[in-house]
Amino acid sequence: MIAAVPLGRALLWHWESNPVLRGRxxxxxxxxFNxxxxxxxxxxxNPGSxxxxxxxxxxxxWRMYAEDCREVREFIRYGAPRAWLDDPKVRDRLKKQRLRMPAYGKTLSDEEIEDLTAFACAKEGVFDGLEGLAAQGLQIARKQGCTSCHGLAGAGGRPNPDSIAGFIPGFAGKNFQDLVTSRAEFEEWVRTGSLKRLESNPxxxxxxxxxxLxxxxxxxxxxxxxxLDKLWAWITWMRQDKKR
Ligand code: HEC
Ligand code: HEC
Incomplete structure (x- = not known):
C-alpha cells in the first residue's frame, strides 16, 4: 500500500486542480509576490506612480487600480488596463515611475493569464457576480477560518502532512465530488468533522x-x-463558476 502512496497523491493533486490554485x-x-x-x-x-x-x-x-476582474486581467496581460494605456498622460507617468507591472501576455498563454486573473481576483476578494446567500457564505467561510485551511476561495491544496493526499482538499476541484456527494454529506462533515461513508474505508x-490537521x-x-445554507450556496456558486 505504501508504494502506491506517491502515485495516489499525484493523482489526487491532479484532480484538485482549479484556476485559483493553479494561479497561486x-x-x-x-x-x-516579489x-x-x-x-x-x-x-x-514606487516613486512616480x-x-x-x-x-x-x-x-x-485594488479599486484604486481596477474596476473589476476584466481590468485585473488587463493589468496582468498588458501591465496596465487599456484605459490607462490609451491615455498619453498615463503612458508618460508609467514610463517615469520606478517600478512597472510587467506585461505577462507576452510570455504566458491565455489559460495561464486566466488562472492568474482568477487567483488575483480571489486574493482581493473580487468575484464578479457573487451576491445574495452565496456572498454571505463566503463571509462566513472567512470569519470561521474555513478558507485558511481549505484555501483561498476554497481552492484547496494547502499542506497536511501524513494525510491521504498530503494536502487539505478544497471545494473547487474534482476531489470534492468524491468527498461530498450531497448537501447532507456536507452537513455531516461540518457538524461532525468526519463522514461515516469514508470512516469504514480502511x-x-x-x-x-x-x-x-x-x-x-x-x-x-x-x-x-x-x-450552513449560506456556506452551501457559496460552494455551489463557486463550483458552477469553475469551468476548467
Ligand atoms: C516589478 C514589480 C511587479 C511584478 C513582478 C508584478 N507586478 Fe503587478 N503591479 C505592479 C505595479 C507597480 C502595479 C500598480 C500599477 C502601477 O502603478 O503601474 C501593479 C498592479 C497590479 C494589479 C492591479 C492592482 C491590484 O492590486 O489589483 C494586478 C492585478 C497585478 N499587478 C497582478 C500581478 C500579477 C498576477 C503578477 C505576476 C504574474 C504581477 N502583478 C507582477 C508591479 C509588479
Ligand atoms: C484546521 C483546518 C480546517 C478548518 C479550519 C476547516 N477544515 Fe474542513 N477539513 C479539514 C480537513 C483536514 C479535512 C479532511 C480531509 C480529508 O481527510 O480527506 C476537511 C474536510 C472538509 C470537507 C470535506 C472534504 C472537502 O471536500 O474539503 C468539507 C466540506 C469541509 N471540510 C468544510 C469545512 C468548512 C465549511 C469549514 C469552516 C466552517 C471548515 N471545513 C474548516 C480541515 C479544516
Missing part, C-alpha cells in the same frame, strides 16, 4: 488517525442551519 502556484513562479507581497510586509515604494507604492494584493485597495481511516466539528452554536 504560477504567481509564485512568475515572481508576482513586488506585491514583499517579505518586509509593507508595500514597496499613481499612489507612490506597489499595491499589496490583500490590502483591499485506507481513509489509516490516514485520518495520522494526519496533522483534522476537520473540526462545528456545532449549531457556531454555525446555525441558515449559516
Amino acid at each position: 502556484l504560477l504567481a509564485r513562479e512568475q515572481g508576482c 513586488c506585491h507581497l514583499p517579505d518586509g510586509g509593507k508595500e514597496i515604494p 499613481r499612489w507612490g507604492s506597489v499595491p499589496k494584493f490583500q490590502a483591499g485597495n 485506507v481513509a481511516a489509516f490516514f485520518w488517525e495520522r494526519q496533522r 483534522s476537520m473540526p466539528a462545528y456545532g449549531p452554536a457556531v454555525l446555525t442551519p441558515e449559516d
Whole structure:
C-alpha cells in the first residue's frame, strides 16, 4: 500500500486542480509576490506612480487600480488596463515611475493569464457576480477560518502532512465530488468533522488517525442551519463558476 502512496497523491493533486490554485502556484513562479507581497510586509515604494507604492494584493485597495476582474486581467496581460494605456498622460507617468507591472501576455498563454486573473481576483476578494446567500457564505467561510485551511476561495491544496493526499482538499476541484456527494454529506462533515461513508474505508481511516490537521466539528452554536445554507450556496456558486 505504501508504494502506491506517491502515485495516489499525484493523482489526487491532479484532480484538485482549479484556476485559483493553479494561479497561486504560477504567481509564485512568475515572481508576482516579489513586488506585491514583499517579505518586509509593507508595500514597496514606487516613486512616480499613481499612489507612490506597489499595491499589496490583500490590502483591499485594488479599486484604486481596477474596476473589476476584466481590468485585473488587463493589468496582468498588458501591465496596465487599456484605459490607462490609451491615455498619453498615463503612458508618460508609467514610463517615469520606478517600478512597472510587467506585461505577462507576452510570455504566458491565455489559460495561464486566466488562472492568474482568477487567483488575483480571489486574493482581493473580487468575484464578479457573487451576491445574495452565496456572498454571505463566503463571509462566513472567512470569519470561521474555513478558507485558511481549505484555501483561498476554497481552492484547496494547502499542506497536511501524513494525510491521504498530503494536502487539505478544497471545494473547487474534482476531489470534492468524491468527498461530498450531497448537501447532507456536507452537513455531516461540518457538524461532525468526519463522514461515516469514508470512516469504514480502511485506507481513509489509516490516514485520518495520522494526519496533522483534522476537520473540526462545528456545532449549531457556531454555525446555525441558515449559516450552513449560506456556506452551501457559496460552494455551489463557486463550483458552477469553475469551468476548467
Ligand atoms: C516589478 C514589480 C511587479 C511584478 C513582478 C508584478 N507586478 Fe503587478 N503591479 C505592479 C505595479 C507597480 C502595479 C500598480 C500599477 C502601477 O502603478 O503601474 C501593479 C498592479 C497590479 C494589479 C492591479 C492592482 C491590484 O492590486 O489589483 C494586478 C492585478 C497585478 N499587478 C497582478 C500581478 C500579477 C498576477 C503578477 C505576476 C504574474 C504581477 N502583478 C507582477 C508591479 C509588479
Ligand atoms: C484546521 C483546518 C480546517 C478548518 C479550519 C476547516 N477544515 Fe474542513 N477539513 C479539514 C480537513 C483536514 C479535512 C479532511 C480531509 C480529508 O481527510 O480527506 C476537511 C474536510 C472538509 C470537507 C470535506 C472534504 C472537502 O471536500 O474539503 C468539507 C466540506 C469541509 N471540510 C468544510 C469545512 C468548512 C465549511 C469549514 C469552516 C466552517 C471548515 N471545513 C474548516 C480541515 C479544516
